[in-house]
Amino acid sequence: MRVCVIGTGYVGLVTGVCLAHIGHDVICVDNNEAKVKVMQSGTSPIYEPGLSEIMQSAMSKGNLEFTTNVSTAIANSQILFIAVGTPALPTGESDTRYVEAVARSIGFAINGEYKVIVNKSTVPIGSGDWVRQIINSEIEQRNLDTTPQFDVVSNPEFLREGSAIYDTFNPDRIVLGGNSSEALSLMKELYQPIVERAIPANDAIGKLSAETVPVVTTDLNSAETIKYAANSFLATKISFINELANICGRVGADVVQVAQGIGLDSRIGNKFLQAGIGWGGSCFPKDVSALIHTADDYGYDAQLLKATVRVNTTQRLLAVEKLQQVLKILKGKTVGLLGLTFKPDTDDLRDAPAINLIEELNRLGAKVKAYDPLIQSPEHHSILSTVDLETTPDGLVNGCDALVLVTNWQEFANWDYVQLAKQMNTPIMIDGRNYLDANVLAAAGFYYIGIGRPTAGNSLVTKRLQHNSLSIDNKVA
Numbered sequence: 001m002r003v004c005v006i007g008t009g010y011v012g013l014v015t016g017v018c019l020a021h022i023g024h025d026v027i028c029v030d031n032n033e034a035k036v037k038v039m040q041s042g043t044s045p046i047y048e049p050g051l052s053e054i055m056q057s058a059m060s061k062g063n064l065e066f067t068t069n070v071s072t073a074i075a076n077s078q079i080l081f082i083a084v085g086t087p088a089l090p091t092g093e094s095d096t097r098y099v100e101a102v103a104r105s106i107g108f109a110i111n112g113e114y115k116v117i118v119n120k121s122t123v124p125i126g127s128g129d130w131v132r133q134i135i136n137s138e139i140e141q142r143n144l145d146t147t148p149q150f151d152v153v154s155n156p157e158f159l160r161e162g163s164a165i166y167d168t169f170n171p172d173r174i175v176l177g178g179n180s181s182e183a184l185s186l187m188k189e190l191y192q193p194i195v196e197r198a199i200p201a202n203d204a205i206g207k208l209s210a211e212t213v214p215v216v217t218t219d220l221n222s223a224e225t226i227k228y229a230a231n232s233f234l235a236t237k238i239s240f241i242n243e244l245a246n247i248c249g250r251v252g253a254d255v256v257q258v259a260q261g262i263g264l265d266s267r268i269g270n271k272f273l274q275a276g277i278g279w280g281g282s283c284f285p286k287d288v289s290a291l292i293h294t295a296d297d298y299g300y301d302a303q304l305l306k307a308t309v310r311v312n313t314t315q316r317l318l319a320v321e322k323l324q325q326v327l328k329i330l331k332g333k334t335v336g337l338l339g340l341t342f343k344p345d346t347d348d349l350r351d352a353p354a355i356n357l358i359e360e361l362n363r364l365g366a367k368v369k370a371y372d373p374l375i376q377s378p379e380h381h382s383i384l385s386t387v388d389l390e391t392t393p394d395g396l397v398n399g400c401d402a403l404v405l406v407t408n409w410q411e412f413a414n415w416d417y418v419q420l421a422k423q424m425n426t427p428i429m430i431d432g433r434n435y436l437d438a439n440v441l442a443a444a445g446f447y448y449i450g451i452g453r454p455t456a457g458n459s460l461v462t463k464r465l466q467h468n469s470l471s472i473d474n475k476v477a
């Protein structure tokens with residue numbers, strides 16, 4: 001089928017590349033010329049494992065191209081995906097101006113052939129009808145002899161950054177919202193290879209499940225609500241385990257063991273129960289806020305969702321509280337951050353907990369150093385101009401009074417903590433993701449503090465802290 005994807009951020013690019021991989025003819029459109037040039041040269045503008053490989057293979061077969069010419073792409077395609085950003089406005093509601101601009105472009109360029117307009121962006125509930133109205137009003141202004149025919153379908157995206165290719169070819173479900181049987185049947189045809197797991201083999205894709213993918217068909221509003229509900233539920237699940245971690249720390253229980261104990265109950269499930277210094281990224285924060293805002297617009301006070309956000313706001317600064325418990329005054333101290341991105345296997349810093357942590361450490365007068373495998377120059381975010389970005393583990397820890405593990409990058413599990421402990425003023429590790437082995441760290445000479453779990457090892461550090469006229473409070477976990 002002939003497909004055009006408008007907006008080549010994470011979602012648009014992955015969608016376009018994956019649809020091309022299963023044999024569709026795909027044109028990806030973006031209004032950022034520099035980005036389009038990069039993609040035309042076969043390079044992915046985002047870091048995502050496996051993406052470049054599949055992108056280059058689809059381009060070499062001739063069924064994937066990139067352009068800034070939106071009108072030609074629209075006119076030549078049967079299925080048009082809207083995949084532009086919907087960031088949060090300062091009020092918390094979703095900024096839909098990019099979706100509106102694309103809807104206008106579609107109304108301006110749509111021709112006689114029947115088309116399906118697919119909303120892949122996460123949009124406020126009711127946007128499907130709104131997009132249809134915008135397209136119709138643009139068409140009316142053209143005074144055409146024959147009115148172009150189209151339908152709008154909501155097809156929310158559930159991929160995770162860092163495993164986007166795997167998630168696209170191994171979805172738990174495909175959600176299609178709309179009331180046109182013609183449009184829904186074209187969408188089912190489009191996704192048939194994914195539903196049937198008939199994907200051309202590629203090392204980057206991983207092992208496909210044997211079962212066919214459930215396709216959930218709904219009305220437009222329900223499909224749009226499913227997207228917000230899924231992200232809000234997952235964020236609430238993490239805030240729940242984080243709240244529990246705070247209780248565990250106080251009563252002397254270990255939240256990692258508690259999560260295992262509850263996660264084996266199939267009604268609860270073991271995923272998204274990893275306690276830490278809070279959830280972030282380009283989706284959870286803005287989508288939970290947008291749902292709270294929608295509820296508010298319709299006269300409902302979404303109390304549980306507001307609590308989910310409150311717990312997360314506190315959790316993002318928990319590492320500072322723990323640093324103060326061991327180091328007392330942070331002014332003049334040096335803190336090293338292991339990781340900056342909101343999760344591993346991405347270079348995305350959007351709404352990353354590291355940003356709040358750096359702001360607060362700056363406010364308290366601490367010096368901040370950081371090491372992230374993918375963030376090694378300050379242009380990624382303005383806050384990084386206040387941070388010493390290091391490119392080696394030695395460079396990071398040298399002269400530090402404490403470390404905070406912010407992102408659970410796999411390489412952090414393999415660092416030589418015996419050597420690193422020797423280079424620090426005081427070898428203290430706040431493990432913000434409960435990712436490291438507490439006993440290994442303690443044996444290496446670290447004073448290890450996790451999130452909602454017992455501390456480990458302190459004899460060597462106690463001596464050094466005493467030397468610095470400090471003392472360790474053993475109840476810091």
Ligand SMILES: NC(=O)c1ccc[n+]([C@@H]2O[C@H](COP(=O)([O-])OP(=O)(O)OC[C@H]3O[C@@H](n4cnc5c(N)ncnc54)[C@H](O)[C@@H]3O)[C@@H](O)[C@H]2O)c1
Pocket residue numbers: 006007008009010011012029030031032035070083084085086098101102120121122123157158159160161282283
């Ligand atoms: N990032 C994710 O992991 C993820 C997952 C699921 C759903 N979503 C949702 O998907 C949507 C897109 O997210 P993203 O992170 O890919 O966005 P993004 O902001 O990274 O990228 C959007 C792209 O659209 C382009 N664009 C903007 N206006 C345009 C126009 N008029 N014409 C052509 N191109 C235009 C921009 O140049 C940019 O490249 C959002 O609604 C988001 O909530 C994102």
Ligand SMILES: O=c1ccn([C@@H]2O[C@H](COP(=O)(O)OP(=O)(O)O[C@H]3O[C@H](CO)[C@@H](O)[C@H](O)[C@H]3O)[C@@H](O)[C@H]2O)c(=O)[nH]1
Pocket residue numbers: 122157158159160161162231234238271272273274275276277278279280281282283284342343
């Ligand atoms: O047990 C957990 C799991 C995740 N996180 C944090 O939660 C955030 C989000 O993680 P994740 O969901 O893996 O990343 P995203 O790529 O933002 O994906 C989410 O947001 C996307 C955009 O809407 C959706 O498509 C995905 O289904 C949804 O998982 C990150 O800060 C993680 O560190 C935890 O703290 N504990």
